Amino acid sequence: MMRESSATILSKGLWSDNPVFRQILGICSALAVTNLLINTSIMGVALIFVTAFSSLTVSALRNITPLRIRMMVQVLIIASYVIVVDMALKAYLPDISRALGPYVGLIITNCIIMGRCEGYARNNPPWPAFVDGLANGLGYAFVLLAVAFVRELLGFGSLFGVTVLPESFTRWTIMVMAPAAFFVLGTFIWIANTYWPKKEK
Amino acid sequence: MANPEVSAFVILFAAIFTSNILLVNFLGMCSFLAVSRNVRSSLGLGFAVIFVMTCTSGLNYLVYQHILVPYNLVHFRFIVFIIVIAAFVQLVEMVIERYSPFLYTVLGVFLPLITVNCAILGVSLFLIIRNYSFVQSVAYGFGGGVGWMLAIVAMGGIREKLKNSPVPKGLEGPGITLITAGLMALSFMAFSGMIPMQ
Secondary structure (H helix, E strand, O other): OOOOHHHHHHHHHHHHOOOOOOOOOOOOHHHOOOOOOHHHHHHHHHHHHHHHHHHHHHHHHOOOHHHHHHHHHHHHHHHHHHHHHHHHHHHHOHHHHHHHHOOOOHHHHHHHHHHHHHOHHHOOOOOHHHHHHHHHHHHHHHHHHHHHHOOOOOOOOEEOOOOOOOOOOOOOOHOOOHHHHHHHHHHHHHHHHOOOOOOOO | OOOOOOOOOHHHHHHHHHHHOOOOOOOOOOHHHOOOOHHHHHOOOOOOHHHHHHHHHHHHHHHHHHHHOOOOHHHHHHHHHHHHHHHHHHHHHHHHHHHHHHHHHHOOOOOHHHHOOOHHHHHHHHHOOOOOOOOHHHHHHHHHHHHHHHHHHHHHHHHHHEEEOOOOOHHOOHHHHHHHHHHHHHHHHHHOOOOOEE
16 A cells, blocks of 8 residues: 555554544544534544544554454553543543533544544554544544534533623524534535535545 | 432323433433334334343443442443443343344344443443442333433434425534424423423
8 A cells, every 4th residue: 555644654553544524433422512603623633532542552563463353452552542531621620521521521532533443543553543543533623623622612602611702692592502513514525525626436 | 418318209290201311411322323113123123222221221330330330340341331231232132143033133232322422321320329228229221211212203203204394405414404403402491390300
C-alpha cells in the first residue's frame, strides 16, 4: 500500500473522510454531549486522546496480536485509555465529569475508535496510525463543536457559558433538549452532502 | 440522585417511554442507523437487545456490587463490564446455535453487533450512577431494551415508506433518518409529564 503523507491523513480525517459526516460513526456521544460548548470541548479532547493513543498502541502491537482475538485486544487497549481519561476527569474536573456522566465510559464503544483500529492502525506503522487517530479525533471534535455552537447559542444565548445574545432574544428551549440534537446534526449532514458531495470511488 | 423507594414498575415504564434510551439518552445510535432499514431486521435486533440488555444489567449489577466494590476495583468497571457483555453474548450465541436453530436464524446475525452496541454498556453504567437495586436494575435493563426496540421498529416502518418518497438528494440516508428520529423524540416528549423523574 502507498504511504500517505501526514498532511493527507490529517485532511482526510478532518474533512474528506470525516468520521461523523461521511462515515456516520460515533453519533451517540455526538448527540448527547452537545448542549454546552464546555462539555463538548472536554469530550472532544478526551476522544482525541483515546483515538490517537489506542491507534498508536494497536499499531505497535500489530505484529504480535493473534488475528482471532484482535477485537478483544483492541477493546482492552481502548478501555485502558478510557479509564485513564475517566480518572483524570474525576480528579481535575469533577463537575464536568458529572455532567458527562456515562458518556465518558461510552467512549469505549464509540465506533470511531474501533473503526480506526480495525480499518487503519492494524495494517500501518505506529506513526501514521497515530496521526490517523489524531485526525479522526479532531474531525469528530470539530463537528461536535459546530453542533454545540448552534445549540448553546440558540438554547441558552451563550457561548462557553458567557451570555452573548441580549435578554430580549427568546431562548429556543427545544435546542437544549433531545430532539434538537437530531435536527441540528441531520441538517449539518444535509448541508455537507449537498455542497460537498462525496466523491464516487 | 435515585430514590431507592421508586418501584421497579415505575422505572420500567420510565425507561420505555419518558427516558427512552435511544431518543433521550442517544444510546445505540450506530446500530439504530445501520439496521433500521426495514421492520423485519429491526424486530430481530430489537429482541436480541431486550434479551441481552436485561441479562447483562442484572449480571453487571451483581459483579459491580459483589466483586468490584468489596475489592475496591470500581475504576476497572469499564473493562469488566465490557468483558461481561462480550462473554455473555458469545455464550448466548453458542447456546442457541446448539439448542435452537430457529432462534439462531432469527437472532444469530445480530448478536455480534450487540457487543459493540453502546446502549448495553450505557445501561450498565447508568444503573451504577443512579444507585439502582438489583430488581430496579433488571427492570431498567428490560425497559431500556423494550424502549429501544419500540424506537427501532417504528423507524424501520418509517424508512420502508421513505424509500418511495421524494427526499432531497443531500438528505438521503443518514440525514433524513436523523431528522425523522428528531421528530420521534419530539413525540416521545409528550410522555414526559407522566412520571416526575428522569
